[in-house]
Amino acid sequence: MTVREDREKLYKEREKRISDAVSLKKPDRVPIGLLVHYYANRMMGISNKDAITDYSLCLKAFRDLTLKLKLDLAPTPYPLLPAKPCALLGLTQYRLPGYGLDDNASHQYVEKEYMLEEEYDEFLANPEGFAVRKIWPRIATAFEPLAGLPPIYMMLEARGLVMGGGTLAGMPVYSDLLKTLLEFRKEASSYNAAVSQYTTEMAELGFPLLCSAGARTPFDFLSDFLRGIKGSSTDMYRVPEKLLKAIDILTPACYQTGLNIAKRSGNPRVLVTLHRGAGGFMSDGQFSKFYWPGLKKVLLALVDAGLTPMVFLEGDYTPRLEYLAELPRGKVVGHFEHVDLRKAKKIIGDMICFWGNVSAQALIVGKPEQVRDEVRNLIDTFGDNGGLIIDGSVGIPDEAKPENLEAMMDAVFKYGVY
Amino acid sequence: MNEKLVNLMADLKEKETIALVRELIDGGADPGGILDDARSAMELVGKRFEKCEYFIPDLMMAGEILKGISEIIRPLLTKGDASTKKGKVLIGTVAGDIHDIGKDIVTFMLDVSGFDVLDLGIDVPPEVFVEKAREFQPRVVGLSGFLTLAFDSMKKTVDALEQAGLRDNVKIMIGGGQIDDEVRKYVHADAYGKDAVAGVQLCREWIGG
Numbered sequence: 001m002t003v004r005e006d007r008e009k010l011y012k013e014r015e016k017r018i019s020d021a022v023s024l025k026k027p028d029r030v031p032i033g034l035l036v037h038y039y040a041n042r043m044m045g046i047s048n049k050d051a052i053t054d055y056s057l058c059l060k061a062f063r064d065l066t067l068k069l070k071l072d073l074a075p076t077p078y079p080l081l082p083a084k085p086c087a088l089l090g091l092t093q094y095r096l097p098g099y100g101l102d103d104n105a106s107h108q109y110v111e112k113e114y115m116l117e118e119e120y121d122e123f124l125a126n127p128e129g130f131a132v133r134k135i136w137p138r139i140a141t142a143f144e145p146l147a148g149l150p151p152i153y154m155m156l157e158a159r160g161l162v163m164g165g166g167t168l169a170g171m172p173v174y175s176d177l178l179k180t181l182l183e184f185r186k187e188a189s190s191y192n193a194a195v196s197q198y199t200t201e202m203a204e205l206g207f208p209l210l211c212s213a214g215a216r217t218p219f220d221f222l223s224d225f226l227r228g229i230k231g232s233s234t235d236m237y238r239v240p241e242k243l244l245k246a247i248d249i250l251t252p253a254c255y256q257t258g259l260n261i262a263k264r265s266g267n268p269r270v271l272v273t274l275h276r277g278a279g280g281f282m283s284d285g286q287f288s289k290f291y292w293p294g295l296k297k298v299l300l301a302l303v304d305a306g307l308t309p310m311v312f313l314e315g316d317y318t319p320r321l322e323y324l325a326e327l328p329r330g331k332v333v334g335h336f337e338h339v340d341l342r343k344a345k346k347i348i349g350d351m352i353c354f355w356g357n358v359s360a361q362a363l364i365v366g367k368p369e370q371v372r373d374e375v376r377n378l379i380d381t382f383g384d385n386g387g388l389i390i391d392g393s394v395g396i397p398d399e400a401k402p403e404n405l406e407a408m409m410d411a412v413f414k415y416g417v418y
Numbered sequence: 419m420n421e422k423l424v425n426l427m428a429d430l431k432e433k434e435t436i437a438l439v440r441e442l443i444d445g446g447a448d449p450g451g452i453l454d455d456a457r458s459a460m461e462l463v464g465k466r467f468e469k470c471e472y473f474i475p476d477l478m479m480a481g482e483i484l485k486g487i488s489e490i491i492r493p494l495l496t497k498g499d500a501s502t503k504k505g506k507v508l509i510g511t512v513a514g515d516i517h518d519i520g521k522d523i524v525t526f527m528l529d530v531s532g533f534d535v536l537d538l539g540i541d542v543p544p545e546v547f548v549e550k551a552r553e554f555q556p557r558v559v560g561l562s563g564f565l566t567l568a569f570d571s572m573k574k575t576v577d578a579l580e581q582a583g584l585r586d587n588v589k590i591m592i593g594g595g596q597i598d599d600e601v602r603k604y605v606h607a608d609a610y611g612k613d614a615v616a617g618v619q620l621c622r623e624w625i626g627g
Contacts, residue, residue: 095516105514106565229519233475234482237430280613283473315595337595360566360596365604394596397566 049098
């Protein structure tokens with residue numbers, strides 16, 4: 001067998017290993033699927049700042065990590081925000097390592113009420129216009145001129161388009177913006193090209209990508225990016241109907257792009273990240289009214305399109321297990337951070353594939369034996385029907401000790417063969 | 419005590435609560451008394467949170483109602499708040515981390531439990547913790563962090579307090595999404611709290627009240 005044929009064979013084996021686990025069939029071995037942020041570049045001695053500035057450095061680190069640990073799936077690099085396109089837009093919504101944060105910090109989201117309570121009606125009447133004229137200028141300085149953009153529908157006929165469009169494009173603020181956008185396009189394409197080159201290279205080396213695309217949860221989308229935790233909380237009391245309407249409007253936006261990208265890529269796995277629906281965050285009543293219906297729509301839309309939602313459940317999901325059990329069998333993967341393992345096995349163990357959850361603490365400050373024990377316990381608990389993928393509880397923490405990560409891998413190779 | 423006011427507020431009926439406060443003020447009620455009732459209502463809210471009847475959205479709403487009442491009452495108060503606090507707690511999210519939800523809940527719960535809390539905000543460098551610990555002289559220092567990078571920031575903060583000769587004067591508690599006893603040992607903190615209720619319990623044990 002040539003090297004190439006050998007790699008193709010390995011690619012198929014790995015893809016099958018993961019798809020078997022997803023559909024609750026026993027694969028040859030428990031698969032490993034790691035969510036990686038800055039761990040890869042740190043291992044290679046590359047600062048977080050350099051990793052988000054020089055994409056080839058960062059992606060090489062992802063490649064080297066995949067090969068070194070003999071992972072089943074190449075980690076998806078998109079949790080990292082590319083610094084140059086962000087800088088060109090004057091993005092203020094995130095703080096990035098080396099740009100407002102320490103060179104080795106991880107990027108952090110700046111939460112604010114980007115939309116005020118009194119702006120709901122405007123948003124509901126015209127979400128597109130609201131995004132362009134209100135939100136973009138608030139999250140990126142380059143877009144500030146858009147706050148004064150006149151109504152575009154005045155240009156719905158040819159003459160208005162030519163005259164109005166010409167006048168607009170000729171105004172200094174907008175011609176400057178167009179120049180910035182051209183620069184932005186160049187930087188954004190060079191990032192996209194680097195990622196697609198990484199994907200191709202990893203496939204040629206025999207490694208499928210963990211996920212091809214991402215989708216969002218409607219409540220989190222609204223709470224994170226528009227109303228903030230406080231705003232979305234008080235909305236439940238003050239303007240619940242508007243909150244629900246906005247969630248409804250945002251729902252297709254939460255999955256459509258990810259669905260299209262995943263379909264095009266041929267990789268069915270779509271990462272869906274959740275945070276504010278966790279137990280302890282909101283009551284069961286609030287979850288069932290404001291959180292779950294939108295989330296379920298997103299997950300089912302992906303499943304109906306033949307895709308596999310890989311749901312990252314941040315926080316403690318023990319109180320929400322019954323909801324997850326409503327999902328179609330063998331079609332969804334649940335990445336758990338904290339959960340009562342026995343209850344999880346009992347309630348969702350025969351419905352959805354369990355992904356996780358070697359504790360971040362063990363990986364960072366624990367000893368290899370601890371990590372090994374945790375892996376073994378996961379395999380003992382969930383391995384019987386094949387519905388298990390191993391990862392750290394929050395993915396691989398940036399500060400994980402290499403020997404602990406190796407212990408995690410070794411334990412899977414040792415105890416995880418079916 | 420005006421039980422109707424306390425219950426309306428603890429049940430998070432914003433409009434009714436504010437309307438009643440205005441009605442009481444117009445009727446010549448003592449603004450200090452209304453503030454005491456608001457405090458009692460917040461204690462009830464805190465208890466409901468402890469019992470898992472209330473969650474973050476409810477605490478946020480309670481905070482908003484309290485703000486609304488304070489806006490009406492504050493201009494009418496002639497002298498400062500004379501109530502005595504149980505003891506001082508200095509709190510903040512450690513360097514490199516800008517998450518505030520968990521810290522804010524602990525601050526809220528300590529405040530409604532009668533502690534004098536100084537909240538330093540987010541991304542607080544060790545030297546600021548040291549400086550404020552000197553000025554404020556807390557009995558307890560609470561270090562919050564959601565990201566795993568907070569482990570090292572917490573450790574550095576504890577070390578800085580040690581080097582400044584302040585470590586023996588304070589008890590240090592840590593908390594956040596990834597914190598457990600292993601992390602506590604690594605950080606050299608005195609204790610960790612798995613949630614806000616546990617944080618309040620620690621302060622009660624250390625300070626009393």
